[in-house]
Amino acid sequence: RDFTERCAQCSEVNWGLTDGGRFYCRSCHNVIERTREVVNTDFVLNTRIQTISKGLRKQEKNDGGCEWYVCEGFQFILKKQAEALEDLGVCPQMKDEILCNFWRSYLQKSQQAYCNRPAAETVRALSVCESSTDVDSDPERPSLLQLLSFSESEGDLQTDCSFASTTSKISAGSSVCSGSVDGSLYLMKSSKEKLRMTMPMTLSFCYMALLWLREPMTLSDLLRFVVEGHIPYLNVFQHFPEKMKLCGLDLKIFCVESWPVYEEVFNKMLELAAFLELPRFPDITDRCFLHPDMLCMKYLMEANLPDELHHWTCRVVKKISAGEADFLTLVPGNKAMRKVKYDVLAAAVIVVVLKLLFLLDDHYEWLLSDTAEERNKNNKEGGPYFEFKKWYTVVKSSLDVEQKKLDEERAKYLWRCEKPLFYSAKKKSKVLKRRQMVVNLQNQFGKLSGSGRPAEKPTPSSFQLRWSEENTDGSCFHGHSLKGILQEKCGLLTAMNSDYWLCTVKLCTEKRCGHLAHYREVDFPQSYHFVLRLFSFLLRIQPSYIHDEVCVVEHKLFNKKLSKKPKYNTLLRK
Numbered sequence: 001r002d003f004t005e006r007c008a009q010c011s012e013v014n015w016g017l018t019d020g021g022r023f024y025c026r027s028c029h030n031v032i033e034r035t036r037e038v039v040n041t042d043f044v045l046n047t048r049i050q051t052i053s054k055g056l057r058k059q060e061k062n063d064g065g066c067e068w069y070v071c072e073g074f075q076f077i078l079k080k081q082a083e084a085l086e087d088l089g090v091c092p093q094m095k096d097e098i099l100c101n102f103w104r105s106y107l108q109k110s111q112q113a114y115c116n117r118p119a120a121e122t123v124r125a126l127s128v129c130e131s132s133t134d135v136d137s138d139p140e141r142p143s144l145l146q147l148l149s150f151s152e153s154e155g156d157l158q159t160d161c162s163f164a165s166t167t168s169k170i171s172a173g174s175s176v177c178s179g180s181v182d183g184s185l186y187l188m189k190s191s192k193e194k195l196r197m198t199m200p201m202t203l204s205f206c207y208m209a210l211l212w213l214r215e216p217m218t219l220s221d222l223l224r225f226v227v228e229g230h231i232p233y234l235n236v237f238q239h240f241p242e243k244m245k246l247c248g249l250d251l252k253i254f255c256v257e258s259w260p261v262y263e264e265v266f267n268k269m270l271e272l273a274a275f276l277e278l279p280r281f282p283d284i285t286d287r288c289f290l291h292p293d294m295l296c297m298k299y300l301m302e303a304n305l306p307d308e309l310h311h312w313t314c315r316v317v318k319k320i321s322a323g324e325a326d327f328l329t330l331v332p333g334n335k336a337m338r339k340v341k342y343d344v345l346a347a348a349v350i351v352v353v354l355k356l357l358f359l360l361d362d363h364y365e366w367l368l369s370d371t372a373e374e375r376n377k378n379n380k381e382g383g384p385y386f387e388f389k390k391w392y393t394v395v396k397s398s399l400d401v402e403q404k405k406l407d408e409e410r411a412k413y414l415w416r417c418e419k420p421l422f423y424s425a426k427k428k429s430k431v432l433k434r435r436q437m438v439v440n441l442q443n444q445f446g447k448l449s450g451s452g453r454p455a456e457k458p459t460p461s462s463f464q465l466r467w468s469e470e471n472t473d474g475s476c477f478h479g480h481s482l483k484g485i486l487q488e489k490c491g492l493l494t495a496m497n498s499d500y501w502l503c504t505v506k507l508c509t510e511k512r513c514g515h516l517a518h519y520r521e522v523d524f525p526q527s528y529h530f531v532l533r534l535f536s537f538l539l540r541i542q543p544s545y546i547h548d549e550v551c552v553v554e555h556k557l558f559n560k561k562l563s564k565k566p567k568y569n570t571l572l573r574k
Helices: 070-087 091-108 119-132 165-173 183-188 198-214 219-227 250-254 262-275 292-302 307-317 342-358 366-376 389-410 424-448 527-537 543-557 561-565
Strands: 016-018 022-025 031-035 035-040 048-050 488-489 490-496 499-501 571-573
Touching: 031 035, 048 091, 070 091, 070 198, 070 250, 091 198, 091 262, 091 307, 183 250, 183 571, 198 219, 219 262, 219 342, 292 342, 292 527, 307 342, 342 366, 342 527, 342 543, 366 389, 389 527, 527 543, 543 561
Parallel strands: none
Antiparallel strands: 016 022, 022 031, 035 048, 488 490, 499 571
């Protein structure tokens, strides 16, 4: 109360004391070096000593570790992921300004930090303590949960949550092995209770921060960088500080043995944004990379399709009003608005344009290709006409090679981390001995088989398939012309094709289904399936999700004709 200096960060005079006796600002949680000084008359008069916290005496364990909490582990992972994204070129303010604020808000709203002890947790903690060990009443200020700061110069984050002190007492008498203080209690909670933190949610946090800054990185790019090892996710816990000992139940929380799933990360991001009560995100305008016109240009280049198709994708985007800021911008908690998957939407628009021009019915596109081939033989001026058959052959060859390479890399991936893990302290010596034996056998078999070192991770790039116009083999189709399939009508270029087949006449409304339309490869033409497979590889998602978005785009595009409810079979006149 006697300390009246203003906080250097927020200029407020609202000081509190940490468990170690250091001053921290209750308004902005800034921790300063000043400590409380207490005059103790039990010793020599006028001799001042600093207060000593009970928590500090428990800081060092017999094994050299310290008390740490599950949320500290997740914060360390988020910090590493944010630093990796910065190395990839993301705006530096993402880590310290955006992601850090999101994380602090999550800790407060989930009552893990920056809050008073939750009443429900107090009852549960006391009941466990009474049955496991005797707990003394502590008249002192509750223990403080010290978190690893997102920035080295920021200082430790602090909280008023007294639940940390209770969980430490629970862990002292608990028979379940766990390196963290609250690992066993954390797993006892329901997964839906206050949006419990998981490993996929760390990527949801990152994507939410990227979306807030409108960074030129889609969710599919983020997950691909994770799989390629550019962003820490798989076995990231092995890089925890030495004092953060990981064992037992902690492995169920931090150990990941599956690749991140697009739908799961995306849906958790939406739940997080609503849970944090975030305002409307910054508008996605036509100047942003996430706008469909921009993403369509990128995917047309990567799919080795003619540049002239971009004019048609822009027309489709404008026709269905998918380029409006109100449609593209995320508004958390608004259930009436359909949440946009920017990369999937762009891929679906391209597929619809290909159907408009080439029909993709395993017949019409080959007839157009034969016509274009004959014209190219007699064409001596201007660019070549686009041949669908030749494009299919070239792209399929490269796609098969890349897909096989990806499948082999995934099959050979070693899920076990280099750092030995154990579920019980009693089995630690056995685990270490067994791990050393496995390493020795691997080295011996490696020498006998003559296998070299594992391949280095690829250089991060926004493009997976590259096509150069400088190649003389004609494998690049960017500059090819669409004149062979277009006709001029009323001063506008229109497609010679006047038919269009819908993927589905009616969208599925069953929420438990999870899809707006059902997709089976045998029910659709092979040309259509190949295009879906191509974009499925580029986005690293299942073809069925792209098929869903294609159906949505089609229904918006032909909304007026569908509302008349004529007797449609599979063909729809334009």
